[in-house]
Amino acid sequence: MSGMRSAAKGLVETRSESFESRHAEAQSRQRLQQALAEVPVRKTWLETRWESREGKAVLAAQFRPSPRTQRFLNALSIGMVALVAASAWALASEEARGSTAFLVPMITVLAVLGLPFLVLGLASQREADESRIRKAIRVALMDEEEAFPPMQRWADED
Numbered sequence: 590m591s592g593m594r595s596a597a598k599g600l601v602e603t604r605s606e607s608f609e610s611r612h613a614e615a616q617s618r619q620r621l622q623q624a625l626a627e628v629p630v631r632k633t634w635l636e637t638r639w640e641s642r643e644g645k646a647v648l649a650a651q652f653r654p655s656p657r658t659q660r661f662l663n664a665l666s667i668g669m670v671a672l673v674a675a676s677a678w679a680l681a682s683e684e685a686r687g688s689t690a691f692l693v694p695m696i697t698v699l700a701v702l703g704l705p706f707l708v709l710g711l712a713s714q715r716e717a718d719e720s721r722i723r724k725a726i727r728v729a730l731m732d733e734e735e736a737f738p739p740m741q742r743w744a745d746e747d
Contacts, residue, residue, distance in 0.1 A: 593705055596712035601659065604652040606723070607640075610730040614639060614646035617730055621648065624729035630718040631655070648730060652719050658711060669704070672697040 610617040679685040679693040727733040
């Protein structure tokens with residue numbers, strides 16, 4: 590459960606990271622701009638600030654949670670409250686009979702069971718987006734390899 594809790598927490602928290610450049614600040618800015626232009630994710634929640642430490646250019650990147658995700662989670666919370674209230678009404682009311690008395694609570698249970706998977710998926714998507722941006726920053730500023738190293742094959746493999 591702690592993995593789920595940390596994923597949900599990571600979905601709405603602000604993260605900061607620093608990257609020291611191997612290039613001059615003007616060249617670093619240009620390289621970063623070109624690298625981020627090639628990343629196919631939304632960069633609206635990325636804030637960058639340039640600093641100088643010991644004569645070297647340092648990029649301070651701040652990854653903010655997406656406002657769209659926060660609105661979605663708020664709407665989802667309201668919807669879940671409405672489902673729980675409708676289920677309580679369906680179970681307690683004599684007006685709700687037959688399929689309504691069965692389907693509304695069943696839908697609520699399925700929604701409650703599916704909510705962690707939805708949150709985990711959203712958190713995983715945010716991690717992937719941030720990872721792509723971090724990789725592009727490291728390639729631009731630290732001259733890291735752009736692609737992953739080739740897969741290794743062992744002698745005993747077919």
